[in-house]
Amino acid sequence: MTNTPDQSPLGKTSAYQTEYAPELLFPIPRQQKRDELGISGTLPFFGVDIWNAYEISWLNMRGKPQVAIATITVPADSPNIIESKSFKLYLNSFNQTRLANTDALLTLLRADLSAAVGSPVHIALSTPEAFSSVKMGELDGVLLDRLDIEIDQYTPAPALLSANFAEAMVEETLTSHLLKSNCLVTGQPDWASVQIHYVGPQIDQEGLLRYLIGFREHNEFHEQCVERIFIDIMRQCKPTKLAVYARYTRRGGLDINPWRTNFSTARPLNLRTARQ
Structure with missing residues (x-):
């Protein structure tokens, strides 16, 4: 059965799970909307969707909260997008999850998000030590x-x-x-x-x-x-x-x-x- 936007958590009351729950991710096929544009077969473009997640937190093995900013790069030719509320609910499921280190978090994020979109995604984490190097800028033109x-x-x-x-x-x-x-x-x-x-x-x-x-x-x-x-x-x-x-x-x-x-x-x- 194909997921449709109206079946997603959007616009519905949701219970926030605070322990790891990858099943919360809700993929939606891209092709449904591309059909409306007359796009079929070979795509007339390539590119990416760049997601920035500012509310990532988990616990270390001693129970101390950790925080980071994640950048997730999803290829435009992936079969699916991820509905954004389900993405937020998924990220919140790490809030009370104990992980050994950031590598353990990255391993889970890569596996779950790649499975949801149907293609490998790239993920980079910025921890608080690197926050001061995050830059801002406006679009040229x-x-x-x-x-x-x-x-x-x-x-x-x-x-x-x-x-x-x-x-x-x-x-x-x-x-x-x-x-x-x-x-x-x-x-x-x-x-x-x-x-x-x-x-x-x-x-x-x-x-x-x-x-x-x-x-x-x-x-x-x-x-x-x-x-x-x-x-x-x-x-x-x-x-x-x-x-x-x-x-x-x-x-x-x-x-x-x-x-x-x-x-x-x-x-x-x-x-x-x-x-x-």
């Missing part, structure tokens, strides 16, 4: 939000996207802090900054900003929104190269930052933005 435009549509409209096919191709990086969507199940708001890097016919910036603001009343998970943006820009504007990266604000001690690209380039830095 020309800020679309400077444009003084009138908005009257708050659902995604790909027809708003256009490009100048009569002129020479350009290479640009565009950013916006005005991306907002809503949780697919609960309708709770999800806030993000987004960066779009492309090579191709110059994209009309006003139309792109209107399109991005159009997600304001749209219900979809973070990963799905970024893939929708990627596919809509590819189809409407036909760039030869495209990368879309979103930094979503955290909820429940987790932030999710999907990145999709169709060309070989360095993976974006995992810099926490001011709103995160």
Whole structure:
């Protein structure tokens, strides 16, 4: 039986287990939403979902609490995503679990999360000794939000996207802090900054900003929104190269930052933005 979002713990009263319980993880197949976008067979992009978990705690063998920040990198071609509330419940199940050291924690996290998404994940832990080295930064690019435009549509409209096919191709990086969507199940708001890097016919910036603001009343998970943006820009504007990266604000001690690209380039830095 295939898991669906409405079967997840989202929007339901949940008992918080405080001892290790990997069965709490709730995977959801990516393909269900990709079918809506007409994506089948070979993916038109590659990339990762970068999860940052700020509320990880466990006990050492003497019962003393330990804390850390985890960064989990999930490949975009993994069969599943993990529903975020179930992820939080799973992480909380370590709260009263005794572990020998951070290696023991990493072993469990890698095994459980890789099994849930259906592909190997990469996990890095920052312990308190390294907290001072955690850096912040904002997305580079020309800020679309400077444009003084009138908005009257708050659902995604790909027809708003256009490009100048009569002129020479350009290479640009565009950013916006005005991306907002809503949780697919609960309708709770999800806030993000987004960066779009492309090579191709110059994209009309006003139309792109209107399109991005159009997600304001749209219900979809973070990963799905970024893939929708990627596919809509590819189809409407036909760039030869495209990368879309979103930094979503955290909820429940987790932030999710999907990145999709169709060309070989360095993976974006995992810099926490001011709103995160």
